Amino acid sequence: MRAVGERRDRDAFATLFRHFAPRLQAFMRRLGSADDQAEELVQETMLMVWRRAESFDPARAGVRTWIYQIARNKRIDSFRRRGRPEVDVNDPAFVPDPEPSAVDRLEAEQSAEQLRVALQALPREQADLLHMAYFEHRSQSEIGVALGLPLGTVKSRTRLALERLRRHLQQANEHS
Amino acid sequence: MTISHPTDTLLLDYAAGGLAEAMSVLVASHLALCPACRRAVDGLDAIGGALLADLPREQVAEGALDRMLARLDEMPAPIPPLPSFDGETLRVLPAPLRSYIGRNLAEVEWRRLVPGIEQYKLPVADGGELGATAELLRFRPGAKVPRHTHVGEEAILVLQGGFTDETGHYVRGDVAQGDETVTHRPVGDPGEPCICFAVLDEPVRLTGPLGWAQKLFRG
Numbered sequence A: 001m002r003a004v005g006e007r008r009d010r011d012a013f014a015t016l017f018r019h020f021a022p023r024l025q026a027f028m029r030r031l032g033s034a035d036d037q038a039e040e041l042v043q044e045t046m047l048m049v050w051r052r053a054e055s056f057d058p059a060r061a062g063v064r065t066w067i068y069q070i071a072r073n074k075r076i077d078s079f080r081r082r083g084r085p086e087v088d089v090n091d092p093a094f095v096p097d098p099e100p101s102a103v104d105r106l107e108a109e110q111s112a113e114q115l116r117v118a119l120q121a122l123p124r125e126q127a128d129l130l131h132m133a134y135f136e137h138r139s140q141s142e143i144g145v146a147l148g149l150p151l152g153t154v155k156s157r158t159r160l161a162l163e164r165l166r167r168h169l170q171q172a173n174e175h176s
Numbered sequence B: 001m002t003i004s005h006p007t008d009t010l011l012l013d014y015a016a017g018g019l020a021e022a023m024s025v026l027v028a029s030h031l032a033l034c035p036a037c038r039r040a041v042d043g044l045d046a047i048g049g050a051l052l053a054d055l056p057r058e059q060v061a062e063g064a065l066d067r068m069l070a071r072l073d074e075m076p077a078p079i080p081p082l083p084s085f086d087g088e089t090l091r092v093l094p095a096p097l098r099s100y101i102g103r104n105l106a107e108v109e110w111r112r113l114v115p116g117i118e119q120y121k122l123p124v125a126d127g128g129e130l131g132a133t134a135e136l137l138r139f140r141p142g143a144k145v146p147r148h149t150h151v152g153e154e155a156i157l158v159l160q161g162g163f164t165d166e167t168g169h170y171v172r173g174d175v176a177q178g179d180e181t182v183t184h185r186p187v188g189d190p191g192e193p194c195i196c197f198a199v200l201d202e203p204v205r206l207t208g209p210l211g212w213a214q215k216l217f218r219g
């Protein structure tokens, strides 16, 4: 990723593309887009990765999180014809972080893999809710309607899922 | 110092991409002002990153990489320039909201709703779906909004000054959220006028005797 950002290295970008394109393809297809449409969205996403690589800040987010953010925004733009407002750190009104905590950031990087493990261990009904939210862009209340569940039930299941993830990450950090 | 934050549900909906545009402008504007919620959303985005990384890989069409590499030198589509904003506007409106308003605060065409309270409706896409509205509100100090409750959800982000209602006191950066279970009557703080960004996904329902103010937030 650094090679892409600093040296505009096309080989490094090709490696990144080979790794992420099949996953992005699956992500785009989750909302039911046809193959060629999905490829277009994958390309739009990766083109943005190329153009914005210099602004990628590994202290703030892992590569997969950063690519998820770009892919999500592309999807919202294209499927719902919605704009996606973005926070701008150069905004005069922007309130910066009180102290850039190096420890937190190190943990964020280390925990990416742990997070994946924790997600795989979630009970099915909790994982399903997260999939509906992240893959189908449904709000918590839309999920309630789709599943015929009261909003309160959806919210409490989601809260359980998030607490479980948090606990798992804490334990993983204590043992490392 | 921000004390009232969007609910976890609202932050999750934002991170997962499930919010209507008007509400996502509100959340993004709060994030610009609130490091704590930015950190929370970073964590929720990391869940998205992990879910993405774990998706079963799907076959990419033949030649996709070559087509990709051929596009790297494409020029980005030009972004329409925003007007240059004055100091007051840059100080009061966070970037996500500023880009939707597209003009200086001094040039906003305020419309009087009731004595002491003015409104400016924002053009946002898909506002119609749920009858959602997005608007700036300006309260003169001491101005009282008629008592009301909501059919859907309401979120109000304070941008300047403050207001007080039955649920608390809100100042710049704070988000007040209400739904059909909350009946409230906000009053503008003394001092400078209170400017808020309000998003409603359904019309308000008045609980007081003042039926005329039914259109208060609808215009």
Ligand SMILES: [Zn+2]
Pocket: B002, B004, B005, B006, B030, B034, B036, B037, B038
């Ligand atoms: Zn906050």
